[in-house]
Amino acid sequence: MTGVLRLTEHRPQRGVPLTTAQAALLTVSKLVTVTPEPGGDWCVTADREMVGSTRLSSAQTSIDLVITPKLPVRRLFFLLGHAQKGVEWHRHATNVEEHQELVPAIAHAFARMCESALNQGVLQGYRTVEESSTVLRGRLRTADQIRHRFGRPLPAEIRYDDHTVDIPENRLLLTAARKLLRERDLAPATRALLRRILVRLDGVSSLDPRQGLPTWSPSRLNARLQSPLRLAEIVLRSGSYEFEESPGLRADGLVLRMWQVFEDFVTRALTEALRSTGGRCLLQDRRFHLDHAETAQLRPDLVYEPPGAHSPGGVVDVKYKQVKGAGGNTGDLYQLLAYCTRLNLPEGHLVYAAGPGTATTRHHLHGGPGVTVHQHALNLDTEPDVLLTQVDTIATELRTPV
Structure with a gap:
């Protein structure tokens, strides 16, 4: 194959003519999934939640990869x-x-x-410059002068602030x-x-x-x-890097991790929505562990502490994926159950990037007094004001538990 391989996020492209070296290069990059097809062609799927463009290269071959986001x-x-x-x-x-x-x-x-x-x-601004010079300017770096010049007066080791565009x-x-x-x-x-x-x-x-x-x-x-x-x-x-596990392979381009973009958006939008009521939001909170030996660390995406409180009042986890219907995603429910149990909360919130509508679904889980998990699905393909209104609704539920 020559030229550019163009893919759309989460949409498999079949019948792609790749050489064995190109298929191996794509596989090592971990940007896409590559599987062989009958007849010698390949099926390539951008299912790693990465979008953007990059050139992958090695000593044997190279390929330009463009992944278009499914979101406009x-x-x-x-x-x-x-x-x-x-x-x-x-x-x-x-x-x-x-x-x-x-x-x-x-x-x-x-x-x-x-x-x-x-x-x-x-x-323009000031930049601190350290250099050797035959002209004394700024201040003399006495220790460096003694160490490098052994008593000679010139050149002088100096430090000064330069007004520059650099x-x-x-x-x-x-x-x-x-x-x-x-x-x-x-x-x-x-x-x-x-x-x-x-x-x-x-x-x-x-x-x-x-x-x-x-x-x-x-x-x-x-x-x-x-x-x-x-x-x-x-x-x-989000640019150039080399593969540690495969020396000689290199990527040069601009690739965004969609799960990180979505997580950053939701946690920041929730933080702004909750700011008016006081309290604080802690992102990627590392204070809590699942076990007494503190070897199994928990890291919820957002922990909300109400005004005047010194303990969590709400917890949120963000998932860049689609809800699996009314039954929810079992693994995600397990995760929220662990968060709520450890943080001693009666309820928690899951925020998804897509689902059947944007209405909140509630799951009442077994165990102790029971834990309620609120499952939210945002409609990302909508106007910014409408999307932020959806986030405000989640913030309201977070600060006023049902």
């Missing part, structure tokens, strides 16, 4: 932005609805937001723009905007891919850059 891109963009501290990317980025695939939409939105922010000028914020934007320019299927207008970003950020250095992303703090000065900066971090964190 404009809806996914809203989930992605809201999970990032409530950034309304779907409002900042025009024409996102024209893109059927995720990565071109992200590139377009990023380019438009950067253009708007950089039209107001390139942000600051973490600009380095993130530049590196993300360069990465997106390597993607295929971008519209010519998007490529032109991305190249304009590189010109605007002249004098800024790219980030080293072997090192972690630099930290930056939201402030009044970088307020106009915060939306594209958060999108740049997503682009760079």
